[in-house]
Amino acid sequence: xxxxxxxxxVPARIESEFQVLLEELNACGHQASELIARTRLPxxxxxxxxxxxxxxxxxxxxxxxxxxxxxxxxxxxxKLSPRQRRKAIDQFQSGKQAEEPSSWRALRLRLSQWAxxxxxxxxxxxxxxxxxxxxxxxRSRRYRCEDAIDRMGLPPGLMRKILDSYARKxxxxxxxxxxxxxxxxxxxxxxxxxxxxxxxxxxxxxxxRVSECHPDKLDRNLxxxxxxxxxxxxxRYQKAWELIKRRx
Numbered sequence: 576x577x578x579x580x581x582x583x584x585v586p587a588r589i590e591s592e593f594q595v596l597l598e599e600l601n602a603c604g605h606q607a608s609e610l611i612a613r614t615r616l617p618x619x620x621x622x623x624x625x626x627x628x629x630x631x632x633x634x635x636x637x638x639x640x641x642x643x644x645x646x647x648x649x650x651x652x653x654k655l656s657p658r659q660r661r662k663a664i665d666q667f668q669s670g671k672q673a674e675e676p677s678s679w680r681a682l683r684l685r686l687s688q689w690a691x692x693x694x695x696x697x698x699x700x701x702x703x704x705x706x707x708x709x710x711x712x713x714r715s716r717r718y719r720c721e722d723a724i725d726r727m728g729l730p731p732g733l734m735r736k737i738l739d740s741y742a743r744k745x746x747x748x749x750x751x752x753x754x755x756x757x758x759x760x761x762x763x764x765x766x767x768x769x770x771x772x773x774x775x776x777x778x779x780x781x782x783x784r785v786s787e788c789h790p791d792k793l794d795r796n797l798x799x800x801x802x803x804x805x806x807x808x809x810x811r812y813q814k815a816w817e818l819i820k821r822r823x
Contacts, residue, residue, distance in 0.1 A: 626676070627676070634719045702724065703734050750765055751807035765811060774819075
């Protein structure tokens with residue numbers, strides 16, 4: 576694997592595109608599926624994307640409902656037809672069965688990224704999102720994500736930058752396990768906004784948070800535990816919004 580020191584060897588055009596996508600991810604509320612919906616992804620990238628998603632999902636021996644839900648969200652963002660969905664699912668299943676994926680799985684992304692780095696980088700953002708669906712990535716999830724990035728010919732150190740960005744966001748700290756906010760400052764922190772933000776900006780952040788966990792938006796395949804946690808998260812967002820509205 577590439578060493579972290581190799582980050583300095585990333586060509587300027589790749590680093591530049593990476594920063595643009597990182598800013599776009601932030602604008603999407605750190606939802607990789609929304610990033611893909613906004614920026615799109617060439618059809619020829621799908622095989623590698625869903626294969627490596629399956630590879631990461633099986634890192635600890637079993638696939639969680641969150642892994643399936645994220646794959647479904649990406650299929651929806653890509654507007655896949657029924658036939659394309661079946662192919663994506665087949666690739667996901669193949670990735671699940673792989674102990675060590677062959678390098679040819681990422682060959683086209685590896686070759687294209689020197690002239691057109693954006694598709695490979697967008698796949699990297701999706702894989703990093705998948706690695707931390709349960710919070711801070713476990714050792715095995717981190718390893719498999721780094722392995723996939725390395726096979727694309729990109730520095731695995733990019734993963735650290737992306738995960739650092741996620742770690743600064745409140746939603747990754749599992750707000751459903753936090754106490755209900757009881758002050759304006761706590762409410763703003765929960766929604767990931769500053770206390771001096773305008774109300775319309777805070778409202779936009781609130782709507783993004785709610786869209787992550789509202790019952791109407793949840794995957795129908797989630798188990799009862801995940802649904803209960805989503806409801807707890809929603810309750811805290813709603814309480815935060817009530818506090819903020821009263822203040823304004």
